[in-house]
Amino acid sequence: xxxxxxxxxxxxxxxxxxxxxxxxxxxxxxxxxxxxxxxxxxxxxxxxxxxxxxxxxxxxxxxxxxxxxxxxxxxxxxxxxxxxxxxxxxxxxxxxxxxxxxxxxxxxxxxxxxxxxxxxxxxxxxxxxxxxx
Amino acid sequence: xxxxxxxxxxxxxxxxxxxxxxxxxxxxxxxxxxxxxxxxxxxxxxxxxxxxxxxxxxxxxxxxxxxxxxxxxxxxxxxxxxxxxxxxxxxxxxxxxxxxxxxxxxxxxxxxxxxxxxxxxxxxxxxxxxxxxxxxxxxxxxxxxxxxxxxxxxxxxxxxxxxxxxxxxxxxxxxxxxxxxxxxxxxxxxxxxxxxxxxxxxxxxxxxxxxxxxxxxxxxxxxxxxxxxxxxxxxxxxxxxxxxxxxxxxxxxxxxxxxxxxxxxxxxxx
Numbered sequence: 064x065x066x067x068x069x070x071x072x073x074x075x076x077x078x079x080x081x082x083x084x085x086x087x088x089x090x091x092x093x094x095x096x097x098x099x100x101x102x103x104x105x106x107x108x109x110x111x112x113x114x115x116x117x118x119x120x121x122x123x124x125x126x127x128x129x130x131x132x133x134x135x136x137x138x139x140x141x142x143x144x145x146x147x148x149x150x151x152x153x154x155x156x157x158x159x160x161x162x163x164x165x166x167x168x169x170x171x172x173x174x175x176x177x178x179x180x181x182x183x184x185x186x187x188x189x190x191x192x193x194x195x196x
Numbered sequence: 197x198x199x200x201x202x203x204x205x206x207x208x209x210x211x212x213x214x215x216x217x218x219x220x221x222x223x224x225x226x227x228x229x230x231x232x233x234x235x236x237x238x239x240x241x242x243x244x245x246x247x248x249x250x251x252x253x254x255x256x257x258x259x260x261x262x263x264x265x266x267x268x269x270x271x272x273x274x275x276x277x278x279x280x281x282x283x284x285x286x287x288x289x290x291x292x293x294x295x296x297x298x299x300x301x302x303x304x305x306x307x308x309x310x311x312x313x314x315x316x317x318x319x320x321x322x323x324x325x326x327x328x329x330x331x332x333x334x335x336x337x338x339x340x341x342x343x344x345x346x347x348x349x350x351x352x353x354x355x356x357x358x359x360x361x362x363x364x365x366x367x368x369x370x371x372x373x374x375x376x377x378x379x380x381x382x383x384x385x386x387x388x389x390x391x392x393x394x395x396x397x398x399x400x401x402x403x404x405x406x407x408x409x410x411x412x413x414x415x416x417x418x419x420x421x422x423x424x425x426x427x428x429x430x431x432x433x434x435x436x437x438x439x440x441x442x443x444x445x446x447x448x449x450x451x452x453x454x455x456x457x458x459x460x461x462x463x464x465x466x
Contacts, residue, residue: 186238187216187429190237193235
């Protein structure tokens with residue numbers, strides 16, 4: 064275990080980018096775990112072991128969803144594209160293309176419609192320094 | 197391009213990154229208000245006022261049978277602190293120099309920090325801001341000039357808050373002189389004063405340049421609101437062949453929602 068979730072020197076990255084990278088790493092780990100449980104469940108025959116693993120994979124689904132929600136709350140454009148793709152019937156690729164095109168025409172990547180916050184280029188990104196906020 | 201006009205400055209990407217990093221580094225230690233009160237935003241440079249949900253009681257009606265009243269809002273204040281950087285120093289930074297002279301930037305950062313803290317913790321009448329100490333209905337606790345008595349003063353302030361039903365944890369903003377004397381002091385038996393205060397407060401003790409004396413306040417949330425329009429940013433003003441003039445800028449309002457959730461301690465004398 065190191066600090067390999069960072070692609071750039073961490074000391075040069077703003078705090079919010081480091082947090083974002085940590086949650087991206089966490090999201091990846093949850094997705095990996097879901098894939099591993101899927102494989103184990105495909106092979107396991109002991110009903111009790113299957114029940115335990117089925118319960119465990121539910122936890123991973125929850126963790127994945129929480130990580131994903133955290134990330135898209137901070138990236139309005141990503142959120143907008145997700146809204147156009149997730150929970151839609153029909154062709155996934157078509158929805159993706161349409162959502163990407165629509166998002167490109169609207170929100171700036173620095174606007175967060177869900178919280179009403181706006182960060183201009185040049186902001187030092189300091190915000191709250193209160194613990195837990 | 198934003199109103200900060202950064203693209204017009206004769207500053208490279210490396211230069212901007214170095215300036216922003218230096219500004220952030222110099223601002224962070226002193227921004228005491230942001231460590232202790234609720235912060236919302238940033239809502240953007242165009243955001244001009246905080247909604248208070250109230251109206252003027254004066255009837256403005258111009259037509260019989262129609263009542264009219266005007267909303268009361270809290271306007272945001274814009275702070276700007278200019279500084280200059282030598283273009284020679286910026287060129288040195290582009291070549292990889294690690295010791296760029298940012299003296300003027302550092303001084304501007306301190307001025308902004310003090311201005312923000314003053315607005316939050318005391319008052320700024322011309323800007324229409326009544327800060328925490330100004331609004332507190334509690335009489336300031338007299339520090340009696342002795343730092344060794346500080347745990348007693350802080351405990352008294354906490355008890356005053358508890359008596360009023362104001363829950364903790366509690367934070368302590370210490371002015372420059374008070375912070376220095378608290379940090380360097382130990383009680384009888386050598387127990388550090390700072391540790392004793394932390395046990396009483398169950399919350400942070402922060403260095404608060406611009407604060408006169410000290411302020412104990414509840415950190416449960418919902419009592420003090422710092423609303424940011426544009427968060428602290430660096431903008432470009434002008435340049436000549438030798439220097440670039442930049443500025444630190446922010447816009448914000450501050451609103452005390454529960455005046456009784458804080459108690460001031462008077463400055464140490466001597």
